[in-house]
Amino acid sequence: MVPSVAVLLAWMIVPLVMTVWFSFQRYNLIDPSMTGFAGIDNYRFLVTDPDFWVSLENTLLLVGSVLIVTVGLGTLLAVLFNQPFPGRNIARVLAISPFFVMPTVSALIWKNLLMHPIYGVFGTLASSVGMQPVDWFADYPLASVIAIVSWEWLPFALLILLTAVQSLDHEQREAARMDGAGPIAQFVFITLPHLSRAIGVVIMIETIFLLTVFAEIFVTTSGGPGNATTNLAFLIYARALLQYDIGGASAGGVVAIVLANIVAFFLVRSIARRLEI
Amino acid sequence: MRASPLQRLFAAALGWTVALVLFFPIFWMVLTSFKSEGDAIAPRLLFSPTFESYRDVFARADYVAFALNSVVISVGGTVLALLFAIPAAYSMAFHPTDRTRGTLLWMLSTKMLPPVGVLVPIYLLFRSAGLLDTRTGLVAIYALMNLPIVVWMLFTFYKEVPNEILEAGRMDGARTLTEVWFLLLPLTLPGVASTGLLSLILCWNEAFWSLNLTSAGAAPLTAFIASFSSPEGLFFAKLSAASTMAVAPILVFGWFSQRQLVQGLTFGAVK
Amino acid sequence: MATLTLRDLRKSYGSFEVIKGVDLAIADREFVVFVGPSGCGKSTLLRMIAGLEEITAGELDIDGKVVNRVGPADRGLAMVFQSYALYPHMTVRQNMGFALRLARVPKAERDRKVNEAARVLQLEPYLDRRPKDLSGGQRQRVAIGRAIVRQPKVFLFDEPLSNLDAALRGQMRMELLRLHEALKATMIYVTHDQIEAMTMADKIVVLQAGRVEQVGSPLDLYHHPANLFVAGFIGSPRMNMMPVTAAVVGDAAVTVGLVSGQQIAVPASGGATRPGDALTLGIRPEGLHIDPAGPILVTVSLVERLGGLTLLHVKAAGDQDLTVQIEGGDPTRAHEQIRLAIDPAACHLFDKAGQALPRPARHTLAA
Numbered sequence: 015m016v017p018s019v020a021v022l023l024a025w026m027i028v029p030l031v032m033t034v035w036f037s038f039q040r041y042n043l044i045d046p047s048m049t050g051f052a053g054i055d056n057y058r059f060l061v062t063d064p065d066f067w068v069s070l071e072n073t074l075l076l077v078g079s080v081l082i083v084t085v086g087l088g089t090l091l092a093v094l095f096n097q098p099f100p101g102r103n104i105a106r107v108l109a110i111s112p113f114f115v116m117p118t119v120s121a122l123i124w125k126n127l128l129m130h131p132i133y134g135v136f137g138t139l140a141s142s143v144g145m146q147p148v149d150w151f152a153d154y155p156l157a158s159v160i161a162i163v164s165w166e167w168l169p170f171a172l173l174i175l176l177t178a179v180q181s182l183d184h185e186q187r188e189a190a191r192m193d194g195a196g197p198i199a200q201f202v203f204i205t206l207p208h209l210s211r212a213i214g215v216v217i218m219i220e221t222i223f224l225l226t227v228f229a230e231i232f233v234t235t236s237g238g239p240g241n242a243t244t245n246l247a248f249l250i251y252a253r254a255l256l257q258y259d260i261g262g263a264s265a266g267g268v269v270a271i272v273l274a275n276i277v278a279f280f281l282v283r284s285i286a287r288r289l290e291i
Numbered sequence: 292m293r294a295s296p297l298q299r300l301f302a303a304a305l306g307w308t309v310a311l312v313l314f315f316p317i318f319w320m321v322l323t324s325f326k327s328e329g330d331a332i333a334p335r336l337l338f339s340p341t342f343e344s345y346r347d348v349f350a351r352a353d354y355v356a357f358a359l360n361s362v363v364i365s366v367g368g369t370v371l372a373l374l375f376a377i378p379a380a381y382s383m384a385f386h387p388t389d390r391t392r393g394t395l396l397w398m399l400s401t402k403m404l405p406p407v408g409v410l411v412p413i414y415l416l417f418r419s420a421g422l423l424d425t426r427t428g429l430v431a432i433y434a435l436m437n438l439p440i441v442v443w444m445l446f447t448f449y450k451e452v453p454n455e456i457l458e459a460g461r462m463d464g465a466r467t468l469t470e471v472w473f474l475l476l477p478l479t480l481p482g483v484a485s486t487g488l489l490s491l492i493l494c495w496n497e498a499f500w501s502l503n504l505t506s507a508g509a510a511p512l513t514a515f516i517a518s519f520s521s522p523e524g525l526f527f528a529k530l531s532a533a534s535t536m537a538v539a540p541i542l543v544f545g546w547f548s549q550r551q552l553v554q555g556l557t558f559g560a561v562k
Numbered sequence: 563m564a565t566l567t568l569r570d571l572r573k574s575y576g577s578f579e580v581i582k583g584v585d586l587a588i589a590d591r592e593f594v595v596f597v598g599p600s601g602c603g604k605s606t607l608l609r610m611i612a613g614l615e616e617i618t619a620g621e622l623d624i625d626g627k628v629v630n631r632v633g634p635a636d637r638g639l640a641m642v643f644q645s646y647a648l649y650p651h652m653t654v655r656q657n658m659g660f661a662l663r664l665a666r667v668p669k670a671e672r673d674r675k676v677n678e679a680a681r682v683l684q685l686e687p688y689l690d691r692r693p694k695d696l697s698g699g700q701r702q703r704v705a706i707g708r709a710i711v712r713q714p715k716v717f718l719f720d721e722p723l724s725n726l727d728a729a730l731r732g733q734m735r736m737e738l739l740r741l742h743e744a745l746k747a748t749m750i751y752v753t754h755d756q757i758e759a760m761t762m763a764d765k766i767v768v769l770q771a772g773r774v775e776q777v778g779s780p781l782d783l784y785h786h787p788a789n790l791f792v793a794g795f796i797g798s799p800r801m802n803m804m805p806v807t808a809a810v811v812g813d814a815a816v817t818v819g820l821v822s823g824q825q826i827a828v829p830a831s832g833g834a835t836r837p838g839d840a841l842t843l844g845i846r847p848e849g850l851h852i853d854p855a856g857p858i859l860v861t862v863s864l865v866e867r868l869g870g871l872t873l874l875h876v877k878a879a880g881d882q883d884l885t886v887q888i889e890g891g892d893p894t895r896a897h898e899q900i901r902l903a904i905d906p907a908a909c910h911l912f913d914k915a916g917q918a919l920p921r922p923a924r925h926t927l928a929a
Contacts, residue, residue: 021375021435032412091309099303105310107546111317114545116496118516119534123320126527133527135319169313173549226406229498233517247407247499254411255503263411270407455647458614463661463708464635473660477651 030271036264056265066266068241069249073273076160076245077224083164084220085213088171093205095172096179106176110169117166117229124162125151125234155235155242162230167223171216178212179205218281225274246270317538324531344532353507354515354533361511361537363426364501365494368433369487372441375434377483380445381475385457395446398439406436406499417504424508429501433494441490448482449475488548495541512537564625564638564715564748565590566611571620573606573772580606582772583620588750588765593742596752597759598769599795605720607769608752612641612718624715635661640709641718644725646701648693648708654680655689658707679707682744699730706738710745719751723758735761756796760784768792778928785925790916793844799873801910802850802884806843811835814922816911818843821880824857828909830919841919842912847873847887849908852894856903860884865896876900 037056060066095106112120129150131137137147150158182205190204228247231237237244237252244252246266254263311318324345330338348354383391413432414423422428452475460474498513505514516537519530545552566588573581581603588594596604609615611622613634621628629637640661649657655676656663662672680686683703693701702722709717719738723731739762742749753759759766760780768775768783768791776788780796787793793801809825810817811832818841819825828843835841860876867890874886874894886902894900911919 021438029409029412029416032415033409036411094302094306094309097298097302097306099299099306101303102306105306107549108310108314110549111314111542111545114492114496114542115317115538116513116516116541117498118513119320119538120316122516122519122530123316123534126530127319127323128316165313165316173552226499228407229502229513229517232498232502233519250407250410251503254414260411260415267407267409267411271409453645453647455643455645456649458634459641459643459647459649459708460660461614461634462612462639462641463712464664469664473664474649 033264033267033271036260037268038261056261059262060265060269065241065244065249066269069244069246070269070273072156072241072243073225073245073247075156076163076227077221079160080164080167080224081217081220083160084167084171085216087168088175088216089206089209089213091168091172092175092179092209093201095176110173112165113167113169113173115166118233120166121162121230121233124158124165129158151235152239155239159227159230159234159243162234163224163227166230167220170220174216175209175212178209182208221277221281225270225277246273317542320531320538321535322531323527324535326528326531328526328528330528344528345536347529348533348536354536357510357512357515358536360426360509361495361513364429364433364509364511365491367426367430368437368494369490371430371434372437372490373483373487375438376441376445376486380442380449381471383442384446384449384452395443398442410503413500414503422504424505424510426509428504429509429511432500432504433497436497436500437490437493440493441486444486444489445479445483448479448486451482452478485548485552488544489552492541492545565623566716566748566750567621567623567626568611569621569623571607571610571622572618573603573610573615574618580772581610581618584769584774586767586774586777588748591746591748593739593749593751593762593764594767595759595763595765596750596767596769597754597756597795598775600754602769603772604752604754604769608641608718608720608750611716611750612639613637614641635664638715639718640712640714640716641720642702642705642709642722644721646693646705646722646725648701648704650693653690653692654685654696654704654707657693657704658711661708661712675711675713676707679710682710682741683707698726699734702726702734703737706741710741715748717745717747717749719749721753722751723753724755731758738762757798760796766796768795770795781925782928785928786918786921787844787910788918790842790844790912790918793910793912793918797846799847799885799887801844801846804843804845804878804882804884805880806841806911808832808835808837808839808841811837816841816919818911820858821882822858822878826857826904826906826909828906828911829923830909830911830921833919835913835919840914842916844910844912845904845908847885849905850884850886851903851905852886852888852892852900853903854901856901858902858904860900860902862894862896862898862900865894874900876902878902 091109095102095109126134128135131147131149136150140147148154187200187204190200195203226247227245228251231243231245231248232251235243237248246269250263250266250270253259253266325340325342326338327341327343383395417423417428422431456478457470457474460470465473495511496513498517501511501513502517505511516534519533566586568584568586571581571584572579584607596607598604606615610617613629613632617630622630624637649660652660658676658679659672662675667675676689677686680689683706685700685703685707688696688700693704696704705722723734726734735758751758751762763780765777766780766783767777770791776783776792778786783792783796787796790803794803804820806818806820808816809819810827813831814829815827816830816832816835817825817827820843826843858878860878862874862876864875866873866875870890872888872890872892872894874888876884876886878884884902888894907923910921913919
């Protein structure tokens with residue numbers, strides 16, 4: 015226990031302290047003349063930068079929308095895949111497959127093979143019924159990214175919620191039926207409360223990963239057009255490795271950490287109550 | 292629960308529709324990978340299959356290098372994480388103290404630390420240590436990145452070993468080492484295997500550190516695929532062939548291990 | 563040969579004491595049963611003997627040697643767990659031979675011992691199966707076999723029958739007794755089921771809240787319970803308890819007055835009891851009889867017909883619930899009013915502190 019705790023502690027503390035330190039420094043990789051203590055200049059610059067607020071908004075929009083889509087659809091699909099039907103196991107394996115596809119691949123496949131306005135499947139389908147193909151990434155950039163990320167994470171929600179649905183006690187549902195509950199009442203009063211724990215777990219794990227979505231944006235839109243799909247992760251990346259502004263990027267990093275901690279605080283607390291350790 | 296034939300038909304139709312819609316992008320990717328470039332940009336189901344694109348991708352000598360990087364880094368990161376995590380999870384599961392619960396939750400919360408927050412210092416540390424664009428660097432990063440989840444999963448699996456079995460072993464004369472070797476290892480082998488599998492999947496698909504900390508030398512397949520985001524990506528068939536090869540092994544892994552993955556991932560909170 | 567001596571054995575978790583000083587001597591080849599309600603500490607006590615729980619204070623001797631610091635495998639004991647704790651990844655043969663393998667016993671001798679145990683337990687056809695392919699009773703026998711193979715000085719059983727159904731439980735009780743006779747070994751057996759305790763034990767140890775309430779043979783406890791707790795715990799259906807008042811106190815008999823006014827002279831030595839003291843009168847269901855001339859008027863509220871026997875649940879004056887055991891052929895029905903007679907020789911008296919007033923005449927079977 016000690017070695018792994020020590021390693022994790024170092025892994026957390028050292029970069030964290032460095033990030034905080036840099037965020038108060040004038041530090042640019044291509045301009046060695048910029049040095050010295052910057053005070054809160056980096057932060058002042060950050061909060062007065064409209065890009066920052068847009069990226070914050072985009073981050074929250076992305077996390078929120080994907081959570082709603084995956085948990086909502088995931089719950090319904092979990093109930094659906096709990097019904098017996100021919101070939102259910104194969105159908106389930108197909109449905110969860112997107113989870114195992116690497117983000118760069120899913121982003122590129124969606125962008126080029128599916129959503130490309132001229133050569134993509136969607137565009138061709140639209141043309142064939144006489145509609146104008148949509149240039150998804152130009153017209154609805156954030157929604158497109160949300161669609162891709164949702165496609166990646168829906169299987170995960172489905173997988174975990176399905177396991178939870180399957181563990182629902184048969185006798186409980188039968189008792190509800192004896193009490194006169196129809197399918198919808200059963201879902202609302204028996205299934206949903208039973209799933210609340212699993213939904214909590216799904217939300218927690220997805221949030222961890224969604225706050226830091228990067229590859230999907232990197233390979234599809236590079237944060238654009240303009241700043242339409244720039245989330246906090248991408249903003250920091252752009253500041254640090256495209257503009258070499260280490261101080262500004264670090265300030266963004268501190269904000270990201272604070273944001274994550276706020277979310278983590280509530281999530282870990284609510285999960286911790288449910289875990290039996 | 293009994294279901295009327297009509298209900299079953301409805302469920303089957305809906306279930307299969309959903310499954311096929313969700314799987315369609317992957318199916319289309321595989322299909323496109325067997326098309327010629329000319330066929331690829333005209334979305335059609337009928338075409339004459341060809342291995343042209345696979346040949347082309349392989350012909351780029353660096354594909355093999357990227358794939359090899361992916362394998363080395365994923366396996367290396369997973370093994371390293373397991374080496375640290377197994378003793379940690381063992382002691383937490385079987386010799387818990389008052390601080391065990393807190394330590395576990397703290398480990399989980401480190402996972403919430405966004406990598407972007409520490410990208411800059413890690414980048415600079417790696418640069419000064421000469422670890423940029425090296426496999427060693429990525430192995431270390433991946434091991435650390437997955438350590439909390441790996442510890443959690445192992446902890447859950449160890450927790451499921453009934454205490455009475457270990458006590459029976461002690462009555463039979465097992466010491467710590469024989470207990471681990473004859474009882475714990477065989478009993479938790481499926482758990483350790485699926486933990487390793489999940490770590491492998493996460494490493495294989497990781498695309499933040501690999502994109503930011505590597506350029507040519509140690510870049511894994513995620514970075515290779517990302518290079519298709521340039522206009523070259525319009526070679527749909529080649530993109531699909533490369534993607535198919537990058538995804539296939541992990542997808543097959545995932546299909547076989549989905550059950551254990553859920554069990555571990557949910558930390559036993561969902562049964 | 564194996565004798566055990568427990569001297570003021572104590573166990574605490576932090577400041578919380580669960581075993582509060584147990585003294586006990588266990589003779590060679592004795593079948594001792596620890597019995598008590600859940601949470602009384604009986605399993606903890608067994609696990610302290612096994613070496614699975616550290617002993618906080620006191621001394622544990624096996625064959626005259628203090629073994630407080632000896633590891634579980636080296637105390638010469640074997641334990642059968644409640645969940646059987648079979649190794650799921652090993653065959654029956656490997657399960658039973660595991661301890662010998664760890665002790666580096668040569669393979670030929672190992673096989674001989676395992677085969678011998680399998681023969682005794684009728685497990686021979688199952689030696690190459692895994693635990694999951696066995697029935698509950700078979701698993702139970704493998705767990706016992708695993709203990710037998712080690713030829714321990716003392717067998718420890720932790721509620722071994724509680725996972726079996728009623729019929730199998732009765733059968734396994736008999737098998738364990740046969741085994742005890744065949745192996746000539748000392749056995750310590752923990753259960754919460756007083757029927758198991760009564761039917762199997764040479765000596766019963768009744769525990770409550772970490773303390774020994776009474777030690778004795780089954781009939782000793784049945785006929786001469788030392789206090790209210792033991793009186794209520796041993797025997798099924800439970801002993802009836804009625805509040806009474808001492809009227810005449812003597813050394814050979816105490817005359818008490820019931821709530822209804824009748825007086826009964828109970829053969830017991832009064833000791834420090836004074837006339838007018840509040841006492842509790844205990845009478846087992848078989849000590850009450852239907853008698854038209856009896857002193858107690860009751861209303862039958864429920865009739866439980868077991869076939870050979872019938873249990874009447876009745877209400878007496880003062881809203882007192884009593885249970886009466888009568889012949890199966892008795893025609894009495896619910897809601898009837900009947901009169902009951904009490905056999906004074908079957909009565910027990912307990913003082914305010916719950917301690918029994920000694921009964922001068924010992925039951926012939928109570929050693």
